[in-house]
């Protein structure tokens with residue numbers, strides 16, 4: 001039935017316009033079809049190009065992390081210190097974000113040495129620390145304020161007015177606001193980080209939103225337990241709250257150095273290097289950083305990196 005109808009239509013064409021015109025029409029139709037096909041191919045090609053560009057961008061985003069595996073703690077400290085002293089030489093007015101804990105002690109000693117040798121000067125350097133305990137006075141031996149004086153500031157030529165730590169006493173809400181405002185005004189050129197066994201950075205415990213600024217935090221039990229070694233192994237003496245830069249503040253820095261040594265940090269280091277992004281693993285936020293990230297570790301801390309194992 002349909003076939004008959006088709007034949008009828010073709011006959012009508014022959015009758016009305018003749019064979020020659022009908023062929024021409026067919027050719028026009030054909031070339032229109034070809035045009036449609038080439039447009040479709042062009043569109044597919046464009047889509048492929050967009051996907052390739054996206055993949056390259058994604059790949060590059062992961063590769064902004066530079067992994068340095070040092071043979072030991074001393075070498076790790078020296079490698080990190082050299083990156084900081086290079087920055088200070090290039091920009092004597094640089095703003096540094098500093099960290100506490102046992103990890104950066106060797107780095108501070110190396111910077112003190114370079115300052116004593118007049119290789120670098122801190123005269124015009126400004127510093128902002130990551131965090132501070134709440135509910136203990138600045139004068140407490142284990143406050144991060146005391147840590148910074150005892151392990152770094154008192155040995156270098158820095159102007160004390162240019163050194164800043166969040167304040168864990170008094171009006172905490174106001175302290176949070178003031179520190180956030182100060183960080184908004186002063187962009188950190190280089191942020192130094194250690195990492196907790198539970199992968200916290202600063203005092204940003206697992207579950208912290210990556211877009212959070214300066215805030216007060218209730219410390220994780222693991223963190224309290226780990227930090228009790230600085231409080232005569234007495235958990236009851238460890239402060240339960242702290243004030244910390246948020247992950248947003250950390251990620252605002254141009255460059256980040258993450259240092260880690262020892263097998264108890266290997267899991268956290270593995271997460272960073274795997275490229276994972278998960279709010280339950282605070283250190284994984286570094287995989288969203290727009291700038292440069294150096295991950296400087298000793299062999300033990302690098303022992304779980306999958307890339308390392310396959311090489």
Ligand code: GLP
Nearest residue numbers: 100101102103194195196202203
């Ligand atoms: C503390 C600090 C962190 C530090 C972490 C690891 O909780 N708030 O900034 O990175 O401890 O400390 P350590 O280097 O002693 O292992």
